[in-house]
Amino acid sequence: MSRTIGIVVSSRIVAGLMEDHKLVGELSQFPDNPDDHEALLEHPFESLCHLITDQVMALQPEGQIDAIGVALPGIIRGGIVEDSPNLAQLKGGKIAEALSGIFQSKGIVAPLKTMNDADAVAAGLAVTQGRMDRLVRVWTIGNGIGFGRYPYTAGVWEGGHMVVTLDPKETYCGCGGRGHLEGIMGYRAMRLRFLDMEPEEVFAAAKKGDARCMDFVRLWHRGLGAATATSIHLGGPGRFYFTGINVRFLDLNLLKEYLWQMVKMSPLQSYALEVVPENSEVAVIGAAASALLAPDS
Secondary structure (H helix, E strand, C coil): CCEEEEEEECCCEEEEEEECCEEEEEEEEECCCCCCCCCCCCCCHHHHHHHHHHHHHCCCCCCCCCEEEEEECCEEECCEEEECHHHHHHCCCCHHHHHHHHHHHCCCCCCEEEEEHHHHHHHHHHHHCCCCCCCEEEEEECCCEEEEEECCCCCCCCHHHCECCCCCCCCCCCCCCCCECHHHHCHHHHHHHCCCCCHHHHHHHHHCCCHHHHHHHHHHHHHHHHHHHHHHHHHCCCEEEEECCCHHHCCHHHHHHHHHHHCCCHHHCCCEEEECCCCHHHHHHHHHHHHHHCCCC
């Protein structure tokens, strides 16, 4: 029986103790308020590392731990955060080394694996949906936009920064790039675009017929359709999952309409789309399961 720890860092920190890919006890979470999307931004690298390990210690993990999986936003390779636009203080940080040192000081010695948070969601869906023998692709829709893939294949896979428009005015992405999917769909980007309205208000107004908001909602869905169509044209058809705190904004029928306009080659039309409600446990399971496969240290 394997005992692993899964940790997911996005707009908040969530950690869980697993036995054979099943959660033991409750998840540990910071901050307590799930609507606080900016709680982690004020913490520098070292402070954030201690916050992460504090959530693990709150689980009271006693006995042997076989592996620790840590999922983070951005380009995560070889235990280093090469870039992370949504948690900029992590950029360049040797996250695996830093966390391993803190864990060892607290008496937890185990192989540690770092990964992109969307890849952890894909792995978690593969485990919980019984699809570990098939390709799993997932869009995570939140403060940033993540693209996860299982099984893991070496690469950058920053799908949220896929260019989906050539409009030079589209400059809302946190990385500074133009025309990015995240610059349209990301929660932070939507707040910058609509300084007079919160994203929830934008989608509510669109349902009531507000022309400006309706135009944006169509752009939001076209952007996601363009990114999904690009993935289909590069990697083939298959099942795509959509999840995250802002999947509530997704109109699956509208997305299907745009995809039908974009994917016309008959061998590529056997794709399937499925919405999965936001569930922190899935990503935590994925992080823990991935840690058993190929630890960083």
